[in-house]
Amino acid sequence: MPATVQIFQTADGSHSLLRTDLGEPYHSRHGALTESKHVFIRHGLDMFRRQESRVNILELGFGSGLNALLSLDWSRENAVKVGYCGYECHPVPIEMAAILHFFAGCEDGLGGLHRAPWGQRVLLEPFFEFEKRNAGIEDVRNTGERFDLVYFDAFAPSVQPELWTLSVFTLMFEVLRPGGVLVTYCAKGDVRRTMQACGFAVERLPGPPRKREMLRALKPHSI
Numbered sequence: 001m002p003a004t005v006q007i008f009q010t011a012d013g014s015h016s017l018l019r020t021d022l023g024e025p026y027h028s029r030h031g032a033l034t035e036s037k038h039v040f041i042r043h044g045l046d047m048f049r050r051q052e053s054r055v056n057i058l059e060l061g062f063g064s065g066l067n068a069l070l071s072l073d074w075s076r077e078n079a080v081k082v083g084y085c086g087y088e089c090h091p092v093p094i095e096m097a098a099i100l101h102f103f104a105g106c107e108d109g110l111g112g113l114h115r116a117p118w119g120q121r122v123l124l125e126p127f128f129e130f131e132k133r134n135a136g137i138e139d140v141r142n143t144g145e146r147f148d149l150v151y152f153d154a155f156a157p158s159v160q161p162e163l164w165t166l167s168v169f170t171l172m173f174e175v176l177r178p179g180g181v182l183v184t185y186c187a188k189g190d191v192r193r194t195m196q197a198c199g200f201a202v203e204r205l206p207g208p209p210r211k212r213e214m215l216r217a218l219k220p221h222s223i
């Protein structure tokens with residue numbers, strides 16, 4: 001079945017998308033904006049508030065652009081440079097992206113992310129360099145790039161088990177700098193053990209609304 005998407009409203013009023021062929025939402029139904037802020041910004045990007053060099057972020061996958069949008073706003077508010085690289089193998093149609101709404105005033109930033117060309121690095125704002133790649137995350141292997149932070153925002157392991165594997169987390173471990181961080185909304189025990197088998201030190205943190213926990217994986221500094 002082809003990848004088809006529909007917009008729906010989540011409990012905090014922000015939009016999300018539903019992959020109708022998979023029956024899987026892009027975010028928590030209990031609040032897309034609340035979840036993204038909690039998992040990826042508060043427990044991820046906020047760790048880099050005092051970093052003086054650019055914070056390089058890798059995202060799996062770019063999707064609606066919500067995590068990229070929050071990171072763009074964060075870079076401006078904190079005056080910290082961010083380099084953002086989002087992989088996406090099934091881009092959201094541009095007409096659909098144009099009507100997504102996450103919070104008041106989000107249109108300009110979100111529009112800029114969705115209109116940006118695929119496969120080209122662009123300086124969207126003084127503190128925010130952005131590139132989205134229409135490719136599977138596996139392609140990052142041969143780029144030689146290194147990141148400070150990974151937003152691991154794949155569909156759930158029950159839907160996309162092939163992305164929650166030793167080989168994918170080993171790749172994420174390899175592309176992170178020593179001291180780098182991976183965050184995900186997922187808190188499953190077997191995912192945590194797979195991350196640990198790759199060398200990550202994994203923390204269980206309080207989850208977003210209606211979710212007890214989430215995971216944050218740290219690549220040791222001494223590697």
Ligand SMILES: C[S@@+](CC[C@H](N)C(=O)[O-])C[C@H]1O[C@@H](n2cnc3c(N)ncnc32)[C@H](O)[C@@H]1O
Pocket residue numbers: 025026027060061062063064065066067087088089090091135136137138153154155156163
């Ligand atoms: C749970 S959604 C989250 C999307 C996005 N972070 C957001 O906030 O809207 C998962 C996304 O990963 C994308 N995806 C699935 N498999 C992928 C892969 N192998 N490489 C890159 N992106 C992938 C999907 O198309 C989808 O957009």
